[in-house]
Amino acid sequence: MSGIVVKNLCKTYKGSIEPTLKGLSFQFREGGIAGLLGPNGAGKTTTISILCGITRADSGSVTIFGTPQDAAHREAIKHIIGIVPQQIALYPQLSAVQNLTYFGNLYGFKGKALQEKIMYYLELFGLAHSADKEIYKYSGGMKRRANIIAAILHDPRLLILDEPTAGVDVQSRNLILQFLKDYNARGASILYTSHLLEEAQSICEEIAIVDNGKMIVHGNPNELILKHSQCSNLEDVFLHYTGEALRD
Numbered sequence: 569m570s571g572i573v574v575k576n577l578c579k580t581y582k583g584s585i586e587p588t589l590k591g592l593s594f595q596f597r598e599g600g601i602a603g604l605l606g607p608n609g610a611g612k613t614t615t616i617s618i619l620c621g622i623t624r625a626d627s628g629s630v631t632i633f634g635t636p637q638d639a640a641h642r643e644a645i646k647h648i649i650g651i652v653p654q655q656i657a658l659y660p661q662l663s664a665v666q667n668l669t670y671f672g673n674l675y676g677f678k679g680k681a682l683q684e685k686i687m688y689y690l691e692l693f694g695l696a697h698s699a700d701k702e703i704y705k706y707s708g709g710m711k712r713r714a715n716i717i718a719a720i721l722h723d724p725r726l727l728i729l730d731e732p733t734a735g736v737d738v739q740s741r742n743l744i745l746q747f748l749k750d751y752n753a754r755g756a757s758i759l760y761t762s763h764l765l766e767e768a769q770s771i772c773e774e775i776a777i778v779d780n781g782k783m784i785v786h787g788n789p790n791e792l793i794l795k796h797s798q799c800s801n802l803e804d805v806f807l808h809y810t811g812e813a814l815r816d
């Protein structure tokens with residue numbers, strides 16, 4: 569299988585006694601929309617950071633479309649993946665255009681072609697009227713949308729997003745979800761995390777629920793719902809596997 573293959577990831581952060589990842593494994597096929605789900609502290613952000621090469625696992629392996637995520641392939645992986653982190657990764661004192669020009673340059677894009685692409689995406693994400701406004705003046709939803717543009721200027725085959733719709737209004741959320749579906753329809757793969765299970769149920773064809781650093785269940789949301797007669801939606805499935813207990 570040449571999708572996203574995660575095998576036996578283990579990770580204990582420096583200074584922590586308890587491991588964050590305890591032999592986590594899952595696979596997602598190429599070309600789909602996949603959801604990495606789990607309660608607070610399950611290890612989703614850690615897993616995503618390892619997938620992108622930001623954090624190193626203590627052991628285990630990650631292969632993306634046949635390319636291993638290791639020191640020898642870091643540059644190749646950088647071009648395959650676009651990452652939208654949970655925190656806004658833009659310079660607040662720079663405008664959207666200045667930020668996006670900077671990120672485009674990092675990937676070797678320059679000049680008119682880059683500026684046209686930036687304007688195309690600012691338009692698509694409803695930000696054209698604020699193209700020259702500094703990011704600190706943006707609303708939360710506008711920042712999230714600009715954050716996504718920064719990750720797609722190099723046309724990544726895999727877009728990874730950590731809670732892209734957390735804390736945004738319904739309008740921004742709809743726009744972001746529509747973009748994800750359209751980007752996927754153009755052939756790209758999407759891997760995203762969310763605590764909004766109704767949303768994950770509606771856009772993901774594959775989900776993996778992780779808890780306490782381990783894989784709990786993987787599958788198609790509708791098939792998982794049908795498999796458990798007492799479950800009528802993905803939230804029921806999630807609670808069935810992870811229980812009612814608080815994690816903090």
Ligand SMILES: Nc1ncnc2c1ncn2[C@@H]1O[C@H](COP(=O)(O)OP(=O)(O)OP(=O)(O)O)[C@@H](O)[C@H]1O
Pocket residue numbers: 581582584588606607608609610611612613614615
């Ligand atoms: N840099 C770090 N140093 C020490 N511990 C960390 C670090 N980053 C994360 N952790 C711990 O690892 C565990 C998993 O965190 P992680 O952020 O990966 O979970 P998550 O599933 O993304 O959670 P959430 O849904 O709350 O965002 C948590 O207990 C967290 O405190």
